[in-house]
Amino acid sequence: MTFPNAQSPPQHHSHPHPVAPLRSQAWFADRGKNGFIARSHLRATGLSSEAFDGRPVVGIANSWSDLTPCNAHLRDIAEAVRRGVLAAGGLPMEFPTMSLGEPLMRPSTMLYRNLMSMDVEETLRANPIDAVVLLGGCDKTTPAQLMGAASVDLPTVVVTGGPMVSGSFRGCPIGSGTDLWHFSEEVRAGRMTSAAFDEAEAGIHRSPGHCMTMGTASTMACLTEALGLQLPGGAAYQAVGSSRRRIAERSGQLAVQMARAGAPRISEVLTRDAFENAARVNAAIGGSTNAALHLLALAGRVDVGFSLSDLDRLARDVPLLVDLKPSGTYLMAEFEEAGGVPALLHELLPLLHTEPISVDGRTLGALAQLGQTHRREIIRSLDDPVMPADTGTAVLHGNLCPQGAVIKQSAADPALLTHRGRAVVFDDVDAYLRAAEDPDLDVDADSVLIVRNCGPRGYPGMPEIGNLPIPLRLLKAGVTDMVRISDARMSGTSFGTVVLHVAPEAAAGGPLALIHDGDTVVLDVPARRLDVEIDDDELERRRAEWSPPPPAHVGGWTDLYVEHVLQADQGADLDFLVGTRGHDVPRAPF
Ligand code: FES
Numbered sequence: 001m002t003f004p005n006a007q008s009p010p011q012h013h014s015h016p017h018p019v020a021p022l023r024s025q026a027w028f029a030d031r032g033k034n035g036f037i038a039r040s041h042l043r044a045t046g047l048s049s050e051a052f053d054g055r056p057v058v059g060i061a062n063s064w065s066d067l068t069p070c071n072a073h074l075r076d077i078a079e080a081v082r083r084g085v086l087a088a089g090g091l092p093m094e095f096p097t098m099s100l101g102e103p104l105m106r107p108s109t110m111l112y113r114n115l116m117s118m119d120v121e122e123t124l125r126a127n128p129i130d131a132v133v134l135l136g137g138c139d140k141t142t143p144a145q146l147m148g149a150a151s152v153d154l155p156t157v158v159v160t161g162g163p164m165v166s167g168s169f170r171g172c173p174i175g176s177g178t179d180l181w182h183f184s185e186e187v188r189a190g191r192m193t194s195a196a197f198d199e200a201e202a203g204i205h206r207s208p209g210h211c212m213t214m215g216t217a218s219t220m221a222c223l224t225e226a227l228g229l230q231l232p233g234g235a236a237y238q239a240v241g242s243s244r245r246r247i248a249e250r251s252g253q254l255a256v257q258m259a260r261a262g263a264p265r266i267s268e269v270l271t272r273d274a275f276e277n278a279a280r281v282n283a284a285i286g287g288s289t290n291a292a293l294h295l296l297a298l299a300g301r302v303d304v305g306f307s308l309s310d311l312d313r314l315a316r317d318v319p320l321l322v323d324l325k326p327s328g329t330y331l332m333a334e335f336e337e338a339g340g341v342p343a344l345l346h347e348l349l350p351l352l353h354t355e356p357i358s359v360d361g362r363t364l365g366a367l368a369q370l371g372q373t374h375r376r377e378i379i380r381s382l383d384d385p386v387m388p389a390d391t392g393t394a395v396l397h398g399n400l401c402p403q404g405a406v407i408k409q410s411a412a413d414p415a416l417l418t419h420r421g422r423a424v425v426f427d428d429v430d431a432y433l434r435a436a437e438d439p440d441l442d443v444d445a446d447s448v449l450i451v452r453n454c455g456p457r458g459y460p461g462m463p464e465i466g467n468l469p470i471p472l473r474l475l476k477a478g479v480t481d482m483v484r485i486s487d488a489r490m491s492g493t494s495f496g497t498v499v500l501h502v503a504p505e506a507a508a509g510g511p512l513a514l515i516h517d518g519d520t521v522v523l524d525v526p527a528r529r530l531d532v533e534i535d536d537d538e539l540e541r542r543r544a545e546w547s548p549p550p551p552a553h554v555g556g557w558t559d560l561y562v563e564h565v566l567q568a569d570q571g572a573d574l575d576f577l578v579g580t581r582g583h584d585v586p587r588a589p590f
Helices: 035-041 074-087 108-127 141-152 178-188 194-204 214-224 243-260 272-285 290-301 308-315 330-337 340-351 364-370 429-436 473-475 537-543 556-563
Strands: 059-061 092-097 131-136 156-160 168-169 170-175 393-398 404-408 419-426 448-451 481-484 496-502 522-526 531-533
Touching: 059 074, 059 108, 059 141, 059 243, 074 092, 074 243, 108 141, 108 290, 108 556, 131 141, 131 168, 131 243, 131 496, 141 156, 141 214, 156 214, 156 243, 156 537, 168 194, 168 290, 170 194, 178 194, 214 272, 214 290, 272 290, 272 308, 290 308, 308 393, 308 404, 330 340, 330 531, 393 496, 419 429, 429 448, 429 556, 481 522
Parallel strands: 059 092, 059 131, 131 156, 419 448, 448 481, 481 496
Antiparallel strands: 168 170, 393 404, 404 496, 419 522, 522 531
């Protein structure tokens, strides 16, 4: 490896902190035994002694894995970051992180998000790293890396993996998740053949990259950019495109500059105002309900008081501006062509805080001024939105969800947002899936389907099963949406009148555990209420009779998770991971 002059600074925007002592020099500057060990072992990999002459060490946290197809191109992206680090006079140190592949991991990647965050946190703290570039993509990989990095609080830049090439089926564009849910219901209803379903399977995912609808991965990429942690445009650039490689290279250069300045640390970017901007952007893009969990957990890591009620309040006066599936029509490739997040920020500017800084030192206001909308049918203006204000994720409270629940209004049938119906209750999702195929199931289109024991503790791991398939008899009769309620999550690519994240969950003794078949459930989204028409005395009587389901002791990580996981209204982080623990580390004991 050859190194450019360590003293030649890259071009950059100004940072408030000019120069900081390099953390890595605590390992490499030592001329005794400790420094000898660190340097000599790295020289064994072919590094020259110049590697240790005061160059910033930039960690490249790579969630590439064969088991995470959405992140399959991240070794290539890491090479681009590495080029940037070297060009700016830094020393790149790529390392693997745990990787969470949505399509393969069971029972749910959410069971492992916090574990992956621990891997990132401890690796960053324990090693001679001055700044880090996070390479994530598939749904949980981005928030897990952010949470881990936030607890260490080094200068941090994010390069998300970018959306995959748009899907195609018989000449029509199709989107990950969203169109699959449509197709699978069509197959159940007998309106689509299995041969056509196979054809769709071959055409929907045509390159590495994350889901190209506005699912959780695209949502988290957009929010990472809105938070100021990713360079402008980074969320929307295609996974396979040259723009992504160029922005990865620039991010590597920037990380060197940030390491030299010791700033901005991630906590300096992740301010209260930055989270408020992210909440508004989430509403404007029709973002995933999962974003609520990830934003709350991330805010907890940097000790920013941010609650479900904040998310609701901030989303209320934001219209839907981006016309992407599942709430709209288009895919991420069109969002990139339309101008991506910078253009969206420009449109949304009157509703945003302008002062939060981004990783390159520019304010959000300055970045938003640079955005330009090129395709007006995809990114709309505040005066001509896709949907009016208050169609984003709403937060409900009531005697069925005292600590909150969420519903994505833009993906729901507006006629069902105010609804009263008879509860049809299932204790687990398998029981429901069997019953849904029963032609004699006692259910009608006005019924309210309830599945419980699918929360963080109950399942465990809070899987994405909340968008329950419509009972077959009703599906065949043409019913396409019903009110469904659970303590689970749903995929960000899903749609329907689906109430999720009910807290406390049933397994923690929440009222969801006490509801019976035939109880009347009242959903009133405009009033932000979800109630069951039972008086307090009856609820208490039922509570006295209720006993928690026996804990499924499987040992290992799952037991630790169940013991410590917080409820959905606190982001489902582990109680002992909340907060920033910094990057100080004891000297080596040699
Ligand atoms: Fe990985 Fe959708 S499955 S982002």
